[in-house]
Amino acid sequence: MGNHQSLESVKEAAKEAHEQAKTLARALPYLRRYTGDTIVIKYGGHAMVDNHLSNDFGHDIALLKQVGINPIIVHGGGPQINQMLKRMEIESNFIDGLRITSEAIIDVIEMVLAGTVNKQVATLINQAGALAVGISGKDGGLIEAHKLVKHVWDETLQCEKTIDLGLVGEPVHIDPRVLYALSGSGLIPVVAPIGTDKQGQTYNINADIAAGSIAGAVRASRLFMLTDVPGVLDKDGNLISELTEEEAKEAIASGIITGGMIPKIETCLEAVKAGAQAAVIMDGRVPHACLLELFTEGGSGTLIRSGKVL
Numbered sequence: 001m002g003n004h005q006s007l008e009s010v011k012e013a014a015k016e017a018h019e020q021a022k023t024l025a026r027a028l029p030y031l032r033r034y035t036g037d038t039i040v041i042k043y044g045g046h047a048m049v050d051n052h053l054s055n056d057f058g059h060d061i062a063l064l065k066q067v068g069i070n071p072i073i074v075h076g077g078g079p080q081i082n083q084m085l086k087r088m089e090i091e092s093n094f095i096d097g098l099r100i101t102s103e104a105i106i107d108v109i110e111m112v113l114a115g116t117v118n119k120q121v122a123t124l125i126n127q128a129g130a131l132a133v134g135i136s137g138k139d140g141g142l143i144e145a146h147k148l149v150k151h152v153w154d155e156t157l158q159c160e161k162t163i164d165l166g167l168v169g170e171p172v173h174i175d176p177r178v179l180y181a182l183s184g185s186g187l188i189p190v191v192a193p194i195g196t197d198k199q200g201q202t203y204n205i206n207a208d209i210a211a212g213s214i215a216g217a218v219r220a221s222r223l224f225m226l227t228d229v230p231g232v233l234d235k236d237g238n239l240i241s242e243l244t245e246e247e248a249k250e251a252i253a254s255g256i257i258t259g260g261m262i263p264k265i266e267t268c269l270e271a272v273k274a275g276a277q278a279a280v281i282m283d284g285r286v287p288h289a290c291l292l293e294l295f296t297e298g299g300s301g302t303l304i305r306s307g308k309v310l
């Protein structure tokens with residue numbers, strides 16, 4: 001006997017196939033628009049915790065490469081570092097979203113970021129059928145950093161003061177050759193946010209800042225900041241769909257934007273100034289967030305852009 005199927009199931013399968021074809025046809029103009037472009041994606045530590053989401057993420061990145069886009073992943077790992085420090089009974093504190101990094105914890109941070117987390121993210125993408133290579137900002141001289149000098153406003157003294165965050169770094173120079181070499185060979189670079197200065201001192205770099213510097217240096221079409229909120233929210237909790245530099249500064253000064261969102265916004269502004277076309281702060285908890293942003297009309301999240309967007 002041949003393979004018999006009920007008419008009902010044949011109809012159902014045809015309907016599904018039709019929907020799939022329609023989706024592909026609708027995505028085609030967007031696929032064309034981004035072919036050959038570089039997209040830098042900041043994949044935050046919070047987004048990695050959910051297994052379903054992280055599997056989706058791996059598949060989405062593999063798909064981007066498949067359709068001719070060059071994704072570059074820069075990952076975080078804040079929660080994973082917290083967990084390790086807790087296990088070691090070491091206390092850790094943040095100022096404006098940046099971890100105070102003593103000599104005593106820099107090795108642990110590097111081990112977690114450039115070791116466990118970096119390889120986990122590369123594996124997610126590899127399992128989805130693409131080839132990802134995990135590196136840190138130390139490899140190929142990718143991120144040259146120096147000590148970050150943090151200025152904060154002292155309410156009591158009514159003046160700016162400098163805070164010492166220890167071995168927290170900020171990129172001073174990006175050498176993208178290792179990224180081009182990997183991307184040009186069909187591989188997907190996965191970068192841990194660690195850098196060194198000319199003397200070989202290791203620095204812990206906030207992953208948002210690392211992603212922004214890389215996006216600017218490679219003149220990315222888009223910098224995607226995947227996080228755990230729908231985007232930048234106003235004082236009533238509503239999504240701000242587009243943010244100018246002035247509005248961002250005002251929202252930080254008035255305390256609407258706080259914590260980890262501060263380096264995120266600052267870095268987006270710097271990335272677009274340095275050469276990225278636009279940055280989007282978006283919800284990494286939404287399945288297929290990157291695909292929705294790239295391949296459908298009307299993006300999600302908060303867009304921060306330079307004057308001209310293609």
Ligand SMILES: Nc1ncnc2c1ncn2[C@@H]1O[C@H](COP(=O)(O)OP(=O)(O)O)[C@@H](O)[C@H]1O
Pocket residue numbers: 044045046047076078097208226227228229231232233234256257258259260261264
């Ligand atoms: N105005 C704001 N809009 C949205 N999120 C904000 C705002 N101000 C502060 N945040 C905080 O910023 C967080 C995102 O930054 P962070 O925790 O560093 O994320 P990630 O780990 O994804 O980099 C949000 O979860 C939220 O708590």
Ligand SMILES: CC(=O)N[C@@H](CCC(=O)OP(=O)(O)O)C(=O)O
Pocket residue numbers: 043044045046075076077078079081097098099109168169193204205206207208260
């Ligand atoms: C200086 C600084 O704060 N570095 C971060 C690096 C990891 C990171 O940025 O991770 P998320 O993106 O998951 O927050 C840290 O130590 O947590």
